[in-house]
Amino acid sequence: METAVLLRSSNKLIFNPRHYSPHNFFRLLSSSSISSSSLTPLNPHHASTVPDEVAEKYGFEKVSGEFIGECKSKAVLFKHKKTGAEVMSVSNDDENKVFGIVFRTPPKDSTGIPHILEHSVLCGSRKYPLKEPFVELLKGSLHTFLNAFTYPDRTCYPVASTNTKDFYNLVDVYLDAVFFPKCVEDYQTFQQEGWHFELNDPSEEISYKGVVFNEMKGVYSQPDNILGRAAQQASSPISNCFDFNHFCMQSVDYLDIPSCLSTIIHEYNFALFPDNTYGVDSGGDPKVIPKLTFEQFKEFHGKYYHPSNARIWFYGDDDPAERLRILSEYLDMFDASSAPNESRVEQQKLFSEPVRIIEKYSAGDGGDLKKKHMICLNWLLADKPLDMETELTLGFLDHLMLGTPASPLRKILLESGLGDAIVGGGIEDELLQPQFSIGLKGVFEEDIQKVEELVMSTLKKLKEEGFETEAVEASMNTIEFSLRENNTGSFPRGLSLMLRSISKWIYDMNPFEPLKYEKPLMALKARIAEEGSKAAFSPLIEKFILNNPHCVTVEMQPDPEKASHDEAAEREILEKVKASMTEEDLAELARATQELRLKQETPDPPEALRSVPSLILRDIPKEPIHVGDINGVKVLKHDLFTNDVLYAEIVFNMRSLKQELLPLVPLFCQSLLEMGTKDLTFVQLNQLIGRKTGGISVYPFTSSVRGREDPCSHIVVRGKAMAGRVEDLFNLVNCVLQEVRFTDQQRFKQFVSQSKARMENRLRGSGHGIAAARMDAKLNVAGWISEQMGGVSYLEFLKALEKRVDQDWAGVSSSLEEIRISLLSKNGCLINMTADGKNLTNSEKYVSKFLDLLPSKSSVEAAAWNAQLSPGNEAIVIPTQVNYVGKAANIYDTGYKLHGSAYVISKYISNTWLWDRVRVSGGAYGGFCDFDTHSGVFSFLSYRDPNLLKTLDVYDGSGAFLRELEMDNDTLTKAIIGTIGDVDSYQLADAKGYSSLLRYLLGITEEERQKRREEILSTSLKDFKEFGEVIEAVKDKGVSVVVASPEDVDAANKERSNYFDVKKAL
């Protein structure tokens, strides 16, 4: 369910790294889906520079500088003379300022030091000596980005804000954190964030706890991750950070790991890189993490978190001299070190022979295990970094082979019927040496070899025959459109540039080069025009893949016993640990466990909290919206600067659809774009879209509407194009909607298998989303609809549909047609457009023509839906080592009327009560609450959680927590500022236009938004206490859904007499 409309207390703990990190130069730019955002005008004349004598005064020398046309920025590289720290200072008039400090942190083993350190340094520092400055910043700053990333060989600390004062506050907190963190003196932070033995009572069993330990257990519970790790493709586990303790514990190593451990440990093999740092997991292998000592941890920080080993990035419209002044305060305190030599990443030499490895992963015993194998081929492309032009050509090649559903390698693999979905990310060029990976999952064991042969024969064929001219044109246009549009969605532009620059700079290469695409792009275009595309691409396929012996083939076999074996092995280790301890040891461990918990649960003193800077409150401008009509259809227009791009949404009402057709809607949307028409194959249709537009997407949107029984339920067609191509855009949208034929049974069957594979993956990796959807479905109609199209019900539907496609294709095909007939109508259609005024006016004639072609119906009647899921508590059982725990109720049913303070309060509960109890002392990776202000559903959720009933008890304690809460004014102000920053988050123009559309659909007026803002700003402690009563409804009447392991559900049902109905999902 999309709900960026007013705001839900968004969960900042959970980021999917692959979402954000621009692994491939083009990956982020060339995604065919359309994410929210657009352009700010950048005026090169605004970019100011630092005079040499000013740089000199602060201890810097200018190394080089240039104007970079591609991002309309003046960029200067400085070197700090005393330490050698390097600084890229990028100036332009983008108000969304970005700072980042990056250290080279290559690990030598899989204990996860870089990752645990990344969590720990933000747990308090010299100037900000509180438990969790990071959380305080989350609560009380206007940041547009705040996080930290661990890569296989580097650690990045980026922040962004549009407010200059806020920006410099954030920079100071981050600099102090990385250079002077408390965690290097504080064993308890290491225990909490890394790992420790937990023993509540000497008579009980010892267990492992630790935030990173548990986070990585979750990562290792997903077969796709294990597969990727086997070849080191999944580059960046991301996380943000937490808690610290300022008392120092004496007996640091009082519990050293017994030696028996090392014999049991089996480290995952990162087989593509046996000889360098990429052969180990910087995120940490849960089996190896407990080998890490506090001494090693401290030493790692001392060595690598040093200015000599740092690369620092500033970007935006602030004063570049001020940047150097701030940095000099920190950097001048250090002398040069030898870290740059020690942190250098060595190259992996190429193999002379291919390698094959076989891994097992834990699969549930449900379903057909025979068809659960995975196979992936991985190549290391070169033994040194490539030049820009080769890299760019490889980026194109990647898009040509795999970028769209019409791309031949993707298409041939999926159409072969040998597997359910693609694995392997294509070309990855973010590490020192580029790689290429491709494979399939959902494969029969006996078909493994066929997949390998098909990959090879397809690559050979592509090398010999080259690509179609239309395909090359489409890829070229798609990539160019993306580069020029530079639409990074909610990800700050300056951060996307930083990550791109760093991908070379970190290896001592030129940081400017990756920012400049214009020249190599023109050169490549000219070359293709002159010599043909085959001359450009075939030699690359031959050299880097076909004739390259450095290939690692990874096969993954499902093992229904593995999860229980792993757990037994862990228990055995822990039992040995316990057996080796004396009675005094055990008493000491129980005492230490108690002490750690007590410290975690004790709030910071107010004077420490005041050390974290925060802001005063401000007002927010309104967005322009004009509501008119064309041919009797309502048209919303947003006059905003978009650099000559038109963004359009065409919305159809879904309310008239028959109930049994609802779960087919996502596949209907996919079919529109990927099945072809009478005149065009789907490949040709995709190429046309690629050549003429910036992309078209189709998806359902469903939400409750406050105060209304009936939900808002639509299908949205989103498209974008350059102003000169608007006619093409609307023609293509019309073609997609009206001319696509639902006749290709085999293709449709692939869609079903892919969707099934995707849903199974979500169940393991984002179980909290599945649990939330399930609870919503039990509580309101909109939730029920969404669950039909994306929850456990949907997965069940897909399993049945897979058979139905074979048995009754004619029936399925006519159901798809029925959806089209029921949807497509001028009545119930709405158009939304975002561009500048001139382009909006010019577009009207094409809209009018488009609408003329739509059928008219007398009226759109709402269908009767029996939208109810059985209301009881439910456990969705899957093979996993970590759980997702949810509980929810509709608080509007208690008579509660929405008030802006609810935003502040639910965010506060997430950042304090749940953070402390579910994450810090519970050991889960995340815990948060969410208030859907449209439906009234208030839900609690946890993520990668070792507990189950214990977490539910924490949720139930939230009401009491609020009622007994005491807080001073500073804390309250901070909570309010943090919330206002969410409500008025930074958006590029197309996202503004889109949010405005959603508000329109949900009946939220500008007046109401203003009223909520005022309520947020005037939130008082009394509101908190009263809300404590309101959410007692969740405790008393709430429904609980968990996604969890069979063992934990069993134990819970024994402890609380069959609390959960059990549903086996995998």
Ligand SMILES: [Zn+2]
């Ligand atoms: Zn993490």
